[in-house]
Amino acid sequence: MFEPHRGRSLQGVTQVKVPRSVIVIGAGIVGASTAYELALRGVAVTLIEARGGAGLGTSYANGGQLSACEVAPWAGPEIPGLILRWLGRDDAPFRLRPKMDPEQWLWLLRFLMRCRASARAERIPPNLEIALLTRARLAAYEREIAAAGTPLDFQRKEKGILRIFRDMHALKDAEKESAIITRLGLEQKVLTPGECAALEPALASAMQRGDIAGGLYAASDSSGDAHLFSRGIADGAARLGVTIMNGTNATRILTDSEAVRGVETSQGVIDADTVVIAAGTETRALLAPFGIRSWIYPLKGYSVTLPAPEGNAPEVSITDEARKIVISRLGDRIRAAGQAEVGGYDLTLEGARARSVLDALEGVLPQTGPQRGAAEFWCGLRPMTPDGSPMIGAVPGIEGLFVNSGHGTLGWTLGPGSAAALASLICDAASQPDLSPFSINRF
Numbered sequence: 001m002f003e004p005h006r007g008r009s010l011q012g013v014t015q016v017k018v019p020r021s022v023i024v025i026g027a028g029i030v031g032a033s034t035a036y037e038l039a040l041r042g043v044a045v046t047l048i049e050a051r052g053g054a055g056l057g058t059s060y061a062n063g064g065q066l067s068a069c070e071v072a073p074w075a076g077p078e079i080p081g082l083i084l085r086w087l088g089r090d091d092a093p094f095r096l097r098p099k100m101d102p103e104q105w106l107w108l109l110r111f112l113m114r115c116r117a118s119a120r121a122e123r124i125p126p127n128l129e130i131a132l133l134t135r136a137r138l139a140a141y142e143r144e145i146a147a148a149g150t151p152l153d154f155q156r157k158e159k160g161i162l163r164i165f166r167d168m169h170a171l172k173d174a175e176k177e178s179a180i181i182t183r184l185g186l187e188q189k190v191l192t193p194g195e196c197a198a199l200e201p202a203l204a205s206a207m208q209r210g211d212i213a214g215g216l217y218a219a220s221d222s223s224g225d226a227h228l229f230s231r232g233i234a235d236g237a238a239r240l241g242v243t244i245m246n247g248t249n250a251t252r253i254l255t256d257s258e259a260v261r262g263v264e265t266s267q268g269v270i271d272a273d274t275v276v277i278a279a280g281t282e283t284r285a286l287l288a289p290f291g292i293r294s295w296i297y298p299l300k301g302y303s304v305t306l307p308a309p310e311g312n313a314p315e316v317s318i319t320d321e322a323r324k325i326v327i328s329r330l331g332d333r334i335r336a337a338g339q340a341e342v343g344g345y346d347l348t349l350e351g352a353r354a355r356s357v358l359d360a361l362e363g364v365l366p367q368t369g370p371q372r373g374a375a376e377f378w379c380g381l382r383p384m385t386p387d388g389s390p391m392i393g394a395v396p397g398i399e400g401l402f403v404n405s406g407h408g409t410l411g412w413t414l415g416p417g418s419a420a421a422l423a424s425l426i427c428d429a430a431s432q433p434d435l436s437p438f439s440i441n442r443f
């Protein structure tokens with residue numbers, strides 16, 4: 001898909017107007033990477049961020065997994081049943097909080113229409129292609145930024161991701177789905193409970209208790225701290241000449257005759273001929289004045305971060321499919337993340353839901369129990385599209401306006417890849433990627 005092509009040209013002349021100045025709105029994983037990628041291509045970039053620095057929104061304390069082998073959308077045949085089964089429970093890993101909000105109902109309707117095995121399978125190849133681009137770009141960023149003098153340290157662990165299952169049915173289903181990934185060239189291994197514990201000794205007690213029926217191991221996947229990454233890549237972008245405006249709210253995108261001319265911000269108007277909206281769940285509000293629906297809705301999740309237990313903390317990133325949490329080792333800390341709530345933009349941290357992630361972590365790794373008192377809780381809003389793929393590309397009808405948003409449960413896995421693909425679309429006249437699977441008007 002990302003092979004260069006000239007399909008949109010007339011008589012062999014590619015119609016890319018290389019921008020003079022670009023504003024990127026939002027400095028999460030996605031926006032900070034986009035600013036860096038654009039600056040690499042020699043464009044003048046301003047990165048506007050409402051918060052005090054990069055990576056302080058949803059990119060702050062996510063599950064840490066860079067999971068190319070697990071890029072299936074959240075929507076799937078089992079989800080409606082799971083939501084019903086857990087209805088009304090505070091600790092439900094999936095929760096629907098109905099609102100008097102047509103946006104929520106329209107999103108849910110589209111989402112439910114995607115809860116089919118075929119719809120899920122259809123999204124795996126395009127997502128995987130972006131995830132593989134992320135892999136390649138992360139390796140390049142690490143090289144480039146280290147060469148510029150300061151290493152890009154985001155506590156990356158290249159020990160793979162191990163999915164553990166409590167029953168054989170779930171493992172068999174996952175194996176079937178993973179066959180798509182295997183056919184596309186990424187190897188995953190089915191492990192016995194003993195092999196799971198041999199690979200990751202921190203799982204020994206879960207294995208002895210009979211909590212693990214088997215595992216699926218993706219050795220080529222990795223994990224790392226998305227907040228440290230966002231900060232590091234924003235610093236790298238600044239060294240390439242990007243103007244960073246933290247604490248600046250973009251209030252409106254300004255257009256003239258259906259072409260972008262700048263952004264109105266809390267610090268005044270900034271001129272630009274190109275704008276990229278990478279504002280996570282706020283993307284919707286920035287597009288609304290143009291009468292364009294983003295189809296991005298918040299999916300609230302929780303994480304808990306605590307000091308890693310000495311001696312038997314995991315090195316391999318773990319997905320516990322029964323408890324619905326992911327666990328990553330980040331330096332001398334350990335983080336567990338989970339929960340999915342469709343309930344609007346409210347960022348209140350609910351104690352019961354946050355503690356259920358901590359309880360689930362202790363369930364699988366009881367050795368974390370003594371650190372319970374030092375746990376730091378967090379919640380964030382995943383910018384979700386109904387089909388589990390991001391929106392990457394031009395906004396139809398407004399020249400110079402682009403979106404890179406809606407990465408949902410996969411923003412760390414897909415963010416840097418989507419940044420590279422979009423920067424290529426904006427700047428590289430000779431090698432235009434085909435981003436049609438991610439088009440903003442696909443719904």
Ligand SMILES: Cc1cc2nc3c(=O)[nH]c(=O)nc-3n(C[C@H](O)[C@H](O)[C@H](O)COP(=O)(O)OP(=O)(O)OC[C@H]3O[C@@H](n4cnc5c(N)ncnc54)[C@H](O)[C@@H]3O)c2cc1C
Pocket residue numbers: 025026027028029030031048049050051055056057058059060061062063064065066067226248249250251278279280281282283300301302303326337338379380381382383405406407408409410411412413414415
């Ligand atoms: C609990 C949890 C666990 C997760 N685990 C994983 C995982 O293991 N692996 C994975 O791949 N993904 C994971 N994700 C998903 C991932 O974290 C998100 O998809 C990703 O952080 C989205 O990045 P973003 O840059 O689009 O959004 P954000 O990080 O939210 O960045 C958007 C930025 O835009 C700014 N902004 C918004 N509006 C404006 C405005 N008007 N003006 C200026 N600035 C503005 C915001 O302040 C924010 O900083 C998880 C998410 C959660 C909640």
